Amino acid sequence: MIQLPRMPYRVNLASLPTPLRKLSRISREIGGPDIWLKSDDMTGSLLSGNKVRKLEFLLADALSKGADTIITCGGIQSNHCRATALACAQLGLRCELLLREGDFPRPSGIGQSKAEGNLFLDAMAGANIHIYPKDDYVRHQLQLFREVEGKLKAEGARPYSIPTGGSNGIGVWGYLHGGLELQQDCNSAGFVPDTVICASGSGGTQAGLTLAQYFAVPAKKSRVLGFAVCDNSEWFNRKVARDVAQWGEHAGLDESDRAALAGALQISTIDDYIGPGYAKPYPQMLAMIRQLAALEGVVLDPVYTGKAFYGMVSEIRKGRFADMQNLVFVHTGGSFGLYPYARELLDTE
Numbered sequence: 001m002i003q004l005p006r007m008p009y010r011v012n013l014a015s016l017p018t019p020l021r022k023l024s025r026i027s028r029e030i031g032g033p034d035i036w037l038k039s040d041d042m043t044g045s046l047l048s049g050n051k052v053r054k055l056e057f058l059l060a061d062a063l064s065k066g067a068d069t070i071i072t073c074g075g076i077q078s079n080h081c082r083a084t085a086l087a088c089a090q091l092g093l094r095c096e097l098l099l100r101e102g103d104f105p106r107p108s109g110i111g112q113s114k115a116e117g118n119l120f121l122d123a124m125a126g127a128n129i130h131i132y133p134k135d136d137y138v139r140h141q142l143q144l145f146r147e148v149e150g151k152l153k154a155e156g157a158r159p160y161s162i163p164t165g166g167s168n169g170i171g172v173w174g175y176l177h178g179g180l181e182l183q184q185d186c187n188s189a190g191f192v193p194d195t196v197i198c199a200s201g202s203g204g205t206q207a208g209l210t211l212a213q214y215f216a217v218p219a220k221k222s223r224v225l226g227f228a229v230c231d232n233s234e235w236f237n238r239k240v241a242r243d244v245a246q247w248g249e250h251a252g253l254d255e256s257d258r259a260a261l262a263g264a265l266q267i268s269t270i271d272d273y274i275g276p277g278y279a280k281p282y283p284q285m286l287a288m289i290r291q292l293a294a295l296e297g298v299v300l301d302p303v304y305t306g307k308a309f310y311g312m313v314s315e316i317r318k319g320r321f322a323d324m325q326n327l328v329f330v331h332t333g334g335s336f337g338l339y340p341y342a343r344e345l346l347d348t349e
């Protein structure tokens with residue numbers, strides 16, 4: 001068994017610990033194990049959601065390397081980009097966002113009437129926003145990073161690049177830390193979760209939670225299950241393994257420990273609830289979001305948490321968790337991505 005390595009320095013951005021509570025009414029309504037909610041949507045008000053935990057470590061690394069400008073990327077309504085833009089403003093760093101057009105219901109831009117949700121907040125936080133057509137972004141992402149980096153360096157800036165979703169070996173510390181916090185919450189509430197569930201978009205949250213389970217103290221180990229919102233489960237299983245391997249290097253594990261860890265980790269992803277595609281909603285999932293909001297006062301988003309929660313409920317109904325008592329759903333945030341879908345959510349006729 002590998003010892004838990006010492007956590008590196010992190011900047012304090014998130015309000016922690018986030019609350020854990022039982023969703024009694026929806027659990028009763030569905031009739032399966034008790035569903036608990038770990039509210040990582042409450043890591044802050046605007047600077048909120050799962051990305052803040054990763055940014056605590058990523059931005060600490062950037063600052064330790066003397067960076068003064070952060071470059072990152074994502075979809076036009078990226079929660080990660082919004083959190084990065086706000087965190088940079090909080091720390092006095094410049095922020096450059098490379099955003100991908102498309103996917104979302106309405107056309108976007110930075111003009112007053114078009115910027116909404118996360119994009120609006122990116123602009124408010126003073127980020128320098130570059131918007132690319134989807135094809136260019138997908139095909140030339142590395143080149144786009146290099147161009148922006150090159151331009152900044154020529155101006156005398158010291159840029160630091162963060163990959164999609166903040167998911168790499170450093171970002172993984174965020175959910176190792178978050179997963180250990182969750183274990184303490186569950187201990188205090190008097191149970192060990194059978195399964196911990198999250199939405200997976202770039203894999204870093206799932207990677208950190210899976211790693212935290214490996215280092216869990218109780219003899220009974222929980223499983224971690226990621227619900228994919230874009231690529232298939234093979235892609236996520238590989239990506240989670242890669243993020244963990246990178247984390248192992250960053251944590252200073254030697255080769256044999258890294259190999260032992262890779263062999264011991266249980267990585268599980270379900271990709272049956274993506275629907276028509278990334279950021280494309282479907283009626284049953286939207287109905288689930290409405291039901292949960294009205295029954296528990298918990299608002300999910302249609303891109304990430306709505307699909308994962310709907311997936312979890314569907315799997316409960318199919319009997320996947322029949323022998324289990326407690327599931328924990330990690331609410332990873334995303335509420336600003338809700339606004340572009342107001343029509344889809346409320347105009348149900």
Ligand SMILES: Cc1ncc(COP(=O)(O)O)c(C=O)c1O
Pocket residue numbers: 049050078079080165167199200201202203204205206301304305332333334335
């Ligand atoms: C609200 C929300 N939930 C879940 C995820 C998925 O997290 P990860 O990218 O770590 O897989 C993201 C980002 O991709 C997100 O913005």
